[in-house]
Amino acid sequence: MSVKLNKKIAAVAAGFLMTVALPGAGLTADTIKIGVAGPHSGDLASYGLPTVNAAKIIAEKINASGGINGKMVELLIEDTVCKPEIATNTATKLVSDGAQMILGGICSGATKAALPIYLDAGLLVISPSATNPPLTQSGEYPNFFRTIAPDDAQAQLDVDFAIEKMGYTKIAVIHDKGDYGKGFAEFAKQFIEASGKAEVVLFEGVTPGQVDYSAVVQKVKQSGAETVIFGGYHPEASKIITMMKKKRLDATFISDDGVKDQTFVKVAQENAEGAYASGPKDTSNNPLAQQAVQEHKDMFGTDPGAFYENAYSAMLAMTNAAANAGSTDLAALKKALQTVPVETPLGSITFDEKGDAIGVGFSVYQVQNGEWVELK
């Protein structure tokens, strides 16, 4: 019995040694190792896997054309399941495996947990999807960049649109009490107050699914607001805008990308006409975006998923910076990212000193004849 057990242990130990020994073999070749961290299993896998695909596509393209300054790109793909406690383990593993740059952090929470480990190791991190504002704005993570606009960018854009472009001075801010809607509404309120040119005449939350919103609409009317900024999703937005029209309230309606959805127009019908909402900039006319989608179809046979274009752009920015910097030293990479523009599916981008991509963001759309039209 004990002999058998010993044999088993020996076999397991041998297997373990072999797996540990394997990465060591890679060190001899001259490669640039890019760690890809994100949820590759679990319920948020659909947010992480498109990034892996984007990384594979670009790595293959670069390697086929001779690598970055002659060095082949090697991907180290590790799962974080979007859980902070696992993301720290993943980060430690990637650092010890010799990763030189990191593509990822998909979820803000898991990314934040892993960032100090990457920072200690001096690794550049570019996320395609972590939108939590402090990740860049706090200045705590000088190694962190992202190719998606932070959460407050939409609120800033909508507030600028309402105050600067439309000249409104009395604004009602309404939200659906959810994380997303309320977060947006609080940013909007903060920006309106900071502007000094307009006042928040009403700040209220409504209960999603409530049978009707006529009382809150009456309250908006009483407040004398010229526009309603709404944070939330399209079901409540279409109910509120329908009730605004029914109660003959002629304030305009401005909302977020949870509302900028064709369902909103379909459900609110003619009441939706003229409503404004911010949403990601339309990239469908960008030839690089079309090419990126086509490459995905060629390699994987399907349409790409969430954050694919952001991930594609992040990978391009990262590899481009490495080529321009001539090394993977963090200071050199940062300088390249901040100074050399790179053509991506999201347009031509550079990064500001905090790490947010300049030129990536949101546009204001308006419902015109039953379609969302981007306002230039």
Add this chain to the structure above:
Amino acid sequence: MDYFIELFFSGLSRGAIYALIALGYTMVYGIIGLINFAHGEIYMIGAFTSFIVATILTILGLPLLAIIVLTGIAAVVWSASYGYTIEKIAYKPLRHAPRLSALISAIGMSMFLQNYVLLAQTSDFLPFPTLIPDFAFMEPIAHIVGSTDLVILITTTVSMIFLTVLIKYTRIGKAMRATAQDRTMAMLVGINVNRVISATFVIGSSMAAIGGLLIASHIGQINFYIGFLAGIKAFTAAVLGGIGSIPGAVLGSVVLGLTESFATGYVSSDYEDVFAFSLLVLILIFKPSGLLGKADTQKV
């Protein structure tokens, strides 16, 4: 003052909406002492039936009045048959089981119906056709009371009168009251209790179907989940007014609607539910059987 009147009518029409649903809760409770949690779903099915029929009839190009009448009839018939069937499948076999069994069965039925509509139809929100036009004569006061509000208020009043007459003066109404008072005794004097119970479900479901039709055309959208919150609020209203009492259900609904409306208007809509449920707790502390409920301890 204008603001007060606006809020008053907002609350009144919301209360009327609750009342149409609350009537079904209170009638069923009055007759068999069961809280029919699937009632909110009957309302949702009424709205969906109205949506399908109204869409088809609109495509066929019928005049608006014909569409409203035919849609109403279809929704009532379809929902009533659901109410009838639910009672036969989920509640009748449990009539002599402990009360809790029937209650669990009702909750199960509610979940079943929600998911059934989700799978058979869609999880998306659907645009409900504008069945009630903006009346020209309402235009001067449209910012206070809309045309749909008016139709809801009138329909609720008519339904209420119809129900009162039905229960007070007809044979089936007398049988219902007898069954509510004492089921065994009613059976002994020759009342077909099963038929009375079925009739109660059919009438309650019809009311909910009318509610579904009106509310859907009021707010202009439906999905499979609308029955949940509306059902909870209507149930609250029924308890507030005294469950088992028909005038109580209407009074409770109006009180609840007005409370929510004024709480939103003068305090904050963040707290409308806090006010609504605080009111419920207060009333139940001082009058445990509700505003118009009979203090009838043997039922509980």
